[in-house]
Amino acid sequence: MLARIGLHQEMQKAKRDERRNVSGAEARYKAAQQESRSWIGEDMRSYFARAAISDRGFKERLVAFWADHFTVSGKNQRVLLALGDYLDEAIRPNVATTFGELLNAVVSHPAMLMYLDQVTSFGPNSAVGQREDSGLNENLAREILELHTLGVDGSYTQDDVRQFAELLTGLRVGEKGFYYDKRAAEPGAETILGTSYGGAIGKLSDVKGFLDDLAVHPDTAAHIARKLVVHFISEDPPQDMVEAIASTYRNTRGDLMAIYKTMLEHPASAGPMGAKAKLPTEYVVSTLRALDIAEEITTQNPRVIRNALQIPMQAMGMDVFRPSGPDGWSETAADWITPPALAARIEWAVEAAKEYGQGKDPRQLLTYVLGDGASNELQVAVAGAESKWEGVALLLVSPEFNRR
Amino acid sequence: MENGISRRKLIQNSLILGCSAAASPLITPVTLASTPFDTRLVVIVLRGAMDGLDVVQPYGDPELKGLRKSTKVGEAAGAHDLDGFYALHSGLGNLMPLWRAGELGFAHAVSTPYRNKRSHFDGQDFLENGGQSSDGSMTSAGDGWLNRMLTQMPGTNVTTAFSVGRQRLLMLEGEVETSSWSPDSDMDLSPTAQALLNQLYAKDPLFHDAAQVAIDLSEKMDGSMNVRQAAKAEALAGFAADRLTEDTRIAAFSIGGWDTHRNQNGTLPAALAELSSAILTLKKRLGSHWDKTTVLAMTEFGRTVRKNGSGGTDHGTGGAMLMAGGAVKGGKVHGEWPGLGELELYQDRDLEPTADVRSYAAWALRDLFAVDRSALEGLVFPGLDMGGDPRIIR
Structure with missing residues (x-):
């Protein structure tokens, strides 16, 4: 991961140097560009290889499911370069942990922070945010609530999105990857879904505190249960199965192995195939x-x-x-x-x-x-x-x- | 192995493969009958929420500069004055001749009835579904408004309405059969192979219907384009224009790239270039049919009136729609301007919508295809009050 962030920085630096006519800059840029393409190509190859060759089919399907649930799209080369690591380090090791651990891993991975613009969101009253043209960006906060956790029908408001966006300020990506920068974090507590998080000075543990609560919220349980059934069983999901999974989810506070077990042991899993089209x-x-x-x-x-x-x-x-x-x-x-x-x-x-x-x-x-x-x-x-x-x-x- | 299973041309003399000159069973008999209408409609879905305030800039509103400190607006930013109050973003500068010719117009401060959650995905489904509810839930059939409109049109067939591109368009989904194809699509099957496929798919309507359209269309279209070219607006619009010069009367496709959360000055021009290229390609390729054509470009919602902390804008409410075509009475920005003052904003952050974007579409449908107002307000756009006639069609 570090090598790849460094590589992207070298590409940008070489491009700047090229504009300033520094000698050798063009060659450096080309070399970095080529290396970057070969990384991305290799990620693509290994993605297919894993899916096609692995003898642990269900695990690969879980990785695919969660990678899609927490979609990061390679909208530019910088994000594309981080994608392989995102799958290997944030998604894959966490498909059998708890939803909370998975959520925390995703939200602190550079790929997600870059994809949904968190890296350009700063507390408007923070030291960094006081600079001109810098402030809040709602993108990641909204999609976490709408897509990743509570679901669009979940019990959150625009104000929760805003407060959550303020809580998320401080998450940054630097030369060494992800880090927390309290100088970029909005000072003061934020009230989200009726609970207050954080104090005068921002801390990473405040973010984790809210993500942990979000992960065990009943709306999240219902949303994840439904999504699992829609993906694995049918786009018109049997309601009793969704309920059974949501109930396990609530009882185990998002223990993913217990959740899969409930899904696989449910009679609907043994039902006829063919309700879904293969992607x-x-x-x-x-x-x-x-x-x-x-x-x-x-x-x-x-x-x-x-x-x-x-x-x-x-x-x-x-x-x-x-x-x-x-x-x-x-x-x-x-x-x-x-x-x-x-x-x-x-x-x-x-x-x-x-x-x-x-x-x-x-x-x-x-x-x-x-x-x-x-x-x-x-x-x-x-x-x-x-x-x-x-x-x-x-x-x-x-x-x-x-x-x- | 270098060539592997790439998209090589298929060998012609085999049983499964080979070009067929056989008459297409589905289309040929019905294409002889054409719709009684000579008017044409193109709907472009702008996915990702276009910032109406940046595209059609109300630079005559003194509040705008304060709200958009980091962006220049109006003529200082290279935008083109439209009427002394609004200016068109420089990225659509190529469309100014259409504006001057009265073939380009806009409606401002419009939105669907969808409110508050500001989800792209619900917002887009809702825009295409055309229903009434503010929480974004769709009408019970979950179909699209253009398809429901087709139920009101006499003499239609499967090619009357065409969805262009690889993405499925909910707007055209529903009871009436429509066509869908991408400019790069190709499928060479011999008549025998087609028959086998029909047999294989007989009991699976989803596969059967898709294959029928694919078989029919692959014989008519050349598909000589690569996948990347085919996704560009120029290809989509060109393909749509070719259909519209034949039996097709309604075409729809999408243009993405509007979700400008970051560095909007840098990212918006690319999306605008696609939109501009779509409209100019339609005009060029439609030839004399352009005079009968109306293009409506609509987006799921607008964006925040203030810039966010990343030089972009976040999800908002009121926005703008574009109308173009020889059939359009252009040269005008329609709508009642709500103002940008603190008390005038929606939830202190968004442009307050003063009109339902569906009403403009409804008036266009009435004028182009003689659909009754009662059907428009009851069936096509349930619950809509069309209000007074904005006279957008010549």
Whole structure:
């Protein structure tokens, strides 16, 4: 992480020097730019490799879920450079802790602080905030309440957003990564959701105090429970399951393992599959697995990853690492199975089948991939294909394989 | 492996693959009948909350300078005077000839009925749904107002309304079947493969309907564009214009990049350049059809009247909408200006909306497609009071 923050600073410095005609600046900039691109390319490669090769499927799905819940989109190179570390250090180690620990890790990670503009938010009455043109920015405070914790229907007001934004001042990113700067923190206590936090001089523990309370708020329990069910089970979530999870959440104060257990043991988890459309990531990764080319593809250089996976996925509607907003990817099947996006899936799947499905028996593959989940129509179509790869293509474009 | 599973052209003589010249079963029979209307409507959703105060600057209001200390406004900032009170941001300077020709207008201090939570996502859903509730919850069908309007139009078919781009547009979702396609989309399937696909998707309406449209459209469109180019406003507008010169009468697409929390002077021009390019591309590519065309560009809400601490603005309430086209009676900024004084602001932070943005859209629909006022106020925009006619269409 440090190396990457340093790298971005070197890029900016070299650019400044270039403008001042310092000799060698252009070459330095180019070198840093190239190194930065190769980091980002490597992050992308390892993202696909982990998802496609890991034998701990559920854990990878949890990482994907939480990375999406706490979306950081690579809106510029600085944020993109921090994304790999964000996934590895803030999300991945915390998917089996408590929601509070996860929330604290996310809110103190440079990637999130940069993405939602916290790094440019200063207490208007703080030493730093007294400088011209500097003051509060509400972005992170609002999205934490609306998206990450209480939910948009939760019990907060615009005034809570404002007070929370003041409490969050002081969180900064410097050469060594995240740090707390009391000179940037708004002096005085803030009242959020009816409780007062902090005193005359800002402290990091005040922020943590509120995040911990927020994490165990009943609205947060309800919001997270619903989101889990919407993601893992159905966009029209069974209410009793949501309630069961929310109840575990409240009783265990957000113990994530207990929450997953309640979800997995609930009868609705054993219900029929197919209520959800696979996201393009899930679709592409499951195709690589089905064709047994996960390792072959995801150990290629970033350029191949880009051409073979990333660009086709953009046409499927998903620009990996760059969702359009902090609400992340849609959970609605109809948003993914549109005419242009389905056309892109079909195009890509046909090419994949043609390239890698030639030697495979599509009937065996069908059983291997879908078990007894294949419809009669699909079995007939696959068995009746004129060639092996065409049978494989039919499997890959089928609703059964595109749903989960 | 370098080429891997890239988007190589597919081999033509195979069973699954190959270009088909076969008549399209879905579109061909119905396209012969066209709608009785020759007027055209383009709706652009500006996602992320456009700052109406910076785009259409009320520089005649003496309060503005005090509220926006760090930004220059009005002609001093290179903005173009519109009427002595409002000035147009320099980023839309290319549209000034349209203003002078009476083909560009605005409505200021407008908003949907959505209030207080200031969520982009609820705000956008609500803008596209067109319902009434201030908490952002949608009408029970959860469909879009343009789709409900289509139920009132005689003689429509699946190509009458077109959603352009990869993003699904709620505005056009609903009971009436519409088309959706992206300028780069392509899918070469032989007639046999199409038949197999139809069979495979027969019992799954979501896949079946999407595939039907995809099969029909991939035969008509060339799709020779890359994914990045296809996401630019110029490509979206060009594609929309091509459809509108055929059977399509309504097209919609989105332009993002308006969520300027930070360094607004640096970031807003890029979004404005996209909007400007969309409108100029429509004008150019529509040719003589431009005279019959109305473009409405709408956003989920406005932004705070004061700059925030990062040289940007945060989520607000009242904002501005843009209308353009040969069918528009332009050269005017519509709306009642609420003022920017301390007591005039909404919740001491936002521009107070003085009109429902839906009313402008409703009047446009009445004039362009002869939709009844009762249907507009009851069905298309439930609960709307259209008020007096702002006369935005020629």
